[in-house]
Each structure stands twice: as C-alpha cells, then as structure tokens.
Amino acid sequence: MIPACALAALPRGEAFRLDTVEPPIAVFHTDDGELYAVDDTCTHQDASLADGWLEGCEVECPLHASRFDLRTGHADGPPAKLPVRTHGVVVEDGTVYVVPSDLPPNLPPGARARTV
Amino acid sequence: MRSVAIVGASLAGLYTARALRDQGFDGTLTIIGSERHRPYDRPPLSKEFLAGRITEADLALETEDEDLGAEWRLGVRASGLDRHDRRVLLADGTSIAADGVVVATGATARSLPGDSPSLRGVHTLRSLDDALALRADLVTGRRLVVIGAGFIGAEVASTARDLGLGVTIVETAPAPLARALGGEMGTALGALHEDRGVRLICGVAVQALTGDDRVDGVLLADGRRLDADVVLVGIGARPETGWLEGSGVDLGDGVLCDSGGGTSVPGVVAVGDCASWFDPGLGHHHRVEHWTGAVQRPTVAAATLLSGGTAPAPPQAPPYLWSDQYGMRIQFAGHTRPGDSVTVEEGDVAARSFLAVYRREDRPVAVLGVDQVRQFTRWRRRLGTVSTG
Ligand SMILES: Cc1cc2nc3c(=O)[nH]c(=O)nc-3n(C[C@H](O)[C@H](O)[C@H](O)COP(=O)(O)OP(=O)(O)OC[C@H]3O[C@@H](n4cnc5c(N)ncnc54)[C@H](O)[C@@H]3O)c2cc1C
Numbered sequence: 001m002i003p004a005c006a007l008a009a010l011p012r013g014e015a016f017r018l019d020t021v022e023p024p025i026a027v028f029h030t031d032d033g034e035l036y037a038v039d040d041t042c043t044h045q046d047a048s049l050a051d052g053w054l055e056g057c058e059v060e061c062p063l064h065a066s067r068f069d070l071r072t073g074h075a076d077g078p079p080a081k082l083p084v085r086t087h088g089v090v091v092e093d094g095t096v097y098v099v100p101s102d103l104p105p106n107l108p109p110g111a112r113a114r115t116v
Numbered sequence: 117m118r119s120v121a122i123v124g125a126s127l128a129g130l131y132t133a134r135a136l137r138d139q140g141f142d143g144t145l146t147i148i149g150s151e152r153h154r155p156y157d158r159p160p161l162s163k164e165f166l167a168g169r170i171t172e173a174d175l176a177l178e179t180e181d182e183d184l185g186a187e188w189r190l191g192v193r194a195s196g197l198d199r200h201d202r203r204v205l206l207a208d209g210t211s212i213a214a215d216g217v218v219v220a221t222g223a224t225a226r227s228l229p230g231d232s233p234s235l236r237g238v239h240t241l242r243s244l245d246d247a248l249a250l251r252a253d254l255v256t257g258r259r260l261v262v263i264g265a266g267f268i269g270a271e272v273a274s275t276a277r278d279l280g281l282g283v284t285i286v287e288t289a290p291a292p293l294a295r296a297l298g299g300e301m302g303t304a305l306g307a308l309h310e311d312r313g314v315r316l317i318c319g320v321a322v323q324a325l326t327g328d329d330r331v332d333g334v335l336l337a338d339g340r341r342l343d344a345d346v347v348l349v350g351i352g353a354r355p356e357t358g359w360l361e362g363s364g365v366d367l368g369d370g371v372l373c374d375s376g377g378g379t380s381v382p383g384v385v386a387v388g389d390c391a392s393w394f395d396p397g398l399g400h401h402h403r404v405e406h407w408t409g410a411v412q413r414p415t416v417a418a419a420t421l422l423s424g425g426t427a428p429a430p431p432q433a434p435p436y437l438w439s440d441q442y443g444m445r446i447q448f449a450g451h452t453r454p455g456d457s458v459t460v461e462e463g464d465v466a467a468r469s470f471l472a473v474y475r476r477e478d479r480p481v482a483v484l485g486v487d488q489v490r491q492f493t494r495w496r497r498r499l500g501t502v503s504t505g
Contacts, residue, residue, distance in 0.1 A: 047489070052493060062493045063445075109164070110164040
C-alpha cells in the first residue's frame with residue numbers, strides 16, 4: 001500500500017498524480033464521491049490522464065480524447081486500443097492509499113522505450 | 117444508400133468508415149488509397165517515429181481484430197469522379213460505382229516555389245515513406261536546414277537536434293507560427309528553439325538551394341548562404357483535390373462543404389485535411405488541418421451522407437492541435453486573428469511553462485498552453501461551450 005495524498009486534498013472532480021512510483025499512478029475522486037486509481041499514462045501516446053477530463057466514471061485523455069472507464073480500465077473510445085491498468089484504493093485515517101496492481105502495465109510505445 | 121466509396125485510406129477515411137458502420141450502414145464499402153500502407157498515424161512521423169523510438173507497427177490506426185467489412189483498394193489513386201454515372205475513376209483504368217462518395221484525400225506537402233532541380237538530401241514530410249527517407253538522412257553531426265518554422269518544421273528541428281545534428285530554421289515571416297498564434301506567442305515559441313541551440317532566422321526568404329547532385333547549401337534573399345547536408349522543406353500543405361477538378365464538386369481552399377460536410381454534389385461528402393467546412397461561428401469556410409478535426413468530423417459527415425443531407429449539423433468544437441517540441445507539450449484551441457488580446461494566465465513565458473488566453477472584446481476565443489496540460493484541458497472545454505469566432 002502506497003500513501004498518495006490526504007483525502008481532504010483531493011476534492012470531488014479532481015485528480016492526483018502519484019509520481020513517486022514508476023510508472024506514475026493517477027487517483028481520481030469522482031463527482032459521486034468514488035475514488036479510483038489507474039496508471040497515469042494513456043495507453044495510446046504519452047499523456048498524463050490526471051490532466052484529463054473527468055466525467056462520471058470516465059476520464060478523457062487530454063491529448064487525443066481516448067476515454068477510459070476508471071472502474072475497469074477499459075478503453076471506451078479510440079484512438080486507445082488497450083485498457084489502462086487499474087489499481088486498488090483504500091482510505092485510512094483521512095489518507096488515500098493506492099494498492100498497486102501486480103499485472104504488467106500497458107504503456108504507450110514511446111514511453112515504453114523511455115522507461116527501460 | 118447501398119454502396120459507399122471512400123477515397124483516401126488514412127485518418128479521416130478510416131474514421132468515416134467506422135462512423136458509417138456505427139450508424140448502421142450495411143451496404144458495400146470500398147476504401148481507395150493511393151499509398152500501399154494500411155491506415156497509419158502521421159503525427160509521430162515528425163516525433164517519436166522520426167526519432168526511432170517507435171516502429172512502423174506502432175503507427176497502425178486499426179485495431180488487430182477490427183473488421184469493417186470493406187473492400188480495400190490500396191496502392192491505386194483515384195483520378196476522377198463521374199457524378200452522372202456515380203463512379204469513382206481509378207488511375208489503373210478501372211472504376212467503382214457508388215451511391216455515396218466520401219472525399220478524404222488529405223493534403224500534400226508543398227515544395228519550394230520555382231522549378232528547383234531535385235537535389236538529393238532535400239525532403240518534405242507527409243507520408244511514412246517520406247519519414248523513412250528523412251530518417252535515413254538525419255545522421256549525427258550533419259547540418260540540417262529547416263525551411264519554414266511551422267509545427268512540422270519545428271518538430272523535425274527538435275527531433276534532429278536530439279539526434280545530434282546542427283540545426284538552423286529559416287522562416288520568411290517575422291516570427292514562427294505568426295499566422296496561427298499571433299506574433300507575440302510565435303516569438304515565445306521561437307525561443308524554445310534557441311534554448312536548445314537551434315539557430316532561428318526569421319524575416320528572410322530562401323532564394324535557392326545549392327549543390328550539384330546533393331544539396332550543400334541554402335541561399336537566402338539577403339545574400340547569406342547556409343551550409344547544409346540535409347534540407348527539410350516545411351512550408352505547409354495544399355489540399356489534395358486535383359483529382360476532382362471538372363467533376364462538379366466545388367473547390368476553393370479544399371473541397372467546399374456545408375457545416376455538415378456535404379459538398380455541392382449530392383451524395384458526396386468531404387472530411388479531413390482536404391475539406392473546407394462552412395463554420396457558422398466564423399461565417400466563412402475554414403479548412404482545419406489537424407488530427408482531431410479528421411477524427412471528430414467523420415461522425416457528422418457520415419450522418420450527412422446517410423441522411424441525404426437532412427441530418428442537422430451539430431455545432432463543432434473549436435479546432436484543436438497539439439505539438440511536441442524539445443520534450444515540451446504545446447496545445448492550441450480556437451481561432452485567433454490579428455487584434456486579439458493575449459494574456460498569460462498561468463505560469464510564465466520565461467519559465468517555458470505557460471497558458472495564454474486570446475480574447476476579442478473580452479470574450480475568450482482561443483487558448484495556447486506550453487506544458488500546462490491540466491489548465492489547458494479546462495480552458496479548451498470552456499471554449500467549446502461558448503461560441504467562438
Ligand atoms: C509529419 C506530420 C505531423 C503531424 N503532427 C500533428 C500533430 O502533432 N497534431 C495535429 O493535430 N496534427 C498533426 N498532423 C496533421 C494530421 O496528421 C492530419 O490532420 C491528418 O493526417 C489528416 O488526415 P486525413 O485523413 O484528412 O489526410 P491524410 O492523413 O493526408 O490522408 C489522405 C490519404 O489520402 C490519400 N490520397 C490522396 N489523394 C488520393 C487519391 N487521388 N486517390 C486515393 N488516395 C488518395 C493519401 O495518399 C493519404 O493516404 C501532422 C501531420 C504530419 C504530416
């Protein structure tokens with residue numbers, strides 16, 4: 001479990017980028033009060049989903065508007081072809097923690113080359 | 117409508133094919149493309165692909181299991197349109213009958229005016245084949261001269277600099293991107309080149325290229341001569357509409373369309389870089405030459421085609437583009453014209469991270485971001501909900 005941020009610092013409709021991990025993780029607080037965590041990097045090309053547009057349980061990539069379902073990671077709209085990896089989220093004593101997935105990430109081609 | 121032919125097998129053509137199927141079209145679909153390649157993505161051609169960080173397979177636009185139920189005619193050019201017979205004529209002498217025709221032939225890179233002899237080492241960049249040829253020429257230590265400081269020229273300069281070439285950019289206008297972004301912000305983006313040791317020469321035209329078999333220099337109108345091993349001509353693109361001349365489809369700066377993509381010929385729509393749609397907000401036709409336009413408008417054009425032009429055209433989001441240079445992300449949305457005010461609302465131009473808002477009579481009409489993706493996303497949304505122009 002990795003501490004991300006204080007719950008109070010993440011109002012509804014906002015996102016937090018946890019970049020002390022590699023690859024970085026984005027934590028979203030939806031308008032309905034749910035918390036979700038997914039890999040921050042869009043699976044299509046290098047862009048931060050935490051900078052994207054949050055609507056309901058979906059985030060739209062700020063670069064090319066691929067949409068991902070935060071619950072499943074499923075790519076709901078092109079150009080992304082692959083789902084984004086999802087992570088667990090736990091809130092304890094007012095702190096948001098991420099429980100990282102042990103599956104391999106789906107990083108975009110350019111980013112894959114850079115992080116190795 | 118029982119049959120549709122899409123001319124141009126790239127971004128706008130593929131997205132229109134998808135939209136037609138999504139909207140229930142189950143007739144014969146033929147996709148004609150002059151390139152041999154399956155549809156591929158062009159933006160990486162000046163960025164990650166040119167840098168060698170991604171492969172040809174990474175450029176594919178189709179998903180592996182995608183089946184549009186289309187017949188693909190790749191490697192053959194459409195040479196004309198017979199509107200009375202409802203046929204697309206192909207350069208190999210065959211033709212394809214179709215009730216509906218989608219024009220998605222994109223644009224072609226402009227070459228230098230005048231009949232400059234074809235010297236080796238001189239490139240333009242539009243296609244995968246162009247990118248492969250340019251990449252083979254970008255050898256560490258060589259001197260590259262980029263003619264034109266537009267987005268593609270700037271991106272090639274950035275990539276080449278990373279590859280260890282000496283780079284000079286020559287731009288006729290007083291500042292880079294002045295027409296698209298205004299002089300002040302154009303100058304701000306020009307500074308990104310100089311930060312990285314790329315020489316930027318503005319306000320001077322290119323007179324001629326020199327060299328016998330291979331280019332060895334660029335002669336400027338003020339008499340200066342720049343040594344060059346490689347030259348990239350990045351002076352824009354012209355819409356690829358020559359094949360429609362005499363067909364009855366009205367042409368201007370591209371195929372002239374109404375606000376739903378319909379052309380002057382019933383049953384013929386146009387999308388993407390070749391198309392100049394009427395923009396009700398601006399009150400005139402406007403050709404959008406960016407990736408997002410070629411992705412969003414096909415939905416509208418498909419509805420126009422399938423409804424016979426009766427589907428109401430939904431309002432379009434303001435044009436949007438991005439560009440990656442020197443590891444920085446540049447984004448722009450909206451329309452600007454001379455006289456708009458520009459204010460930096462976030463960050464700082466000197467820090468190379470800023471967001472600038474363009475206003476006309478206090479109304480925001482456009483926004484530019486350099487490494488300000490989150491704020492830019494919000495502003496772009498905001499522009500989309502107020503009418504621009
Ligand atoms: C190097 C480069 C970098 C770019 N970077 C960015 C970027 O960072 N951001 C951005 O927003 N946009 C960018 N763009 C622009 C973007 O790629 C285009 O807007 C987009 O490709 C337009 O798609 P299209 O399908 O309309 O046209 P095109 O992609 O040009 O495709 C047209 C197709 O039609 C074919 N064709 C032409 N004539 C005929 C004919 N007579 N018969 C049959 N086929 C024909 C062509 O061969 C081509 O395959 C870039 C473009 C290039 C070239």
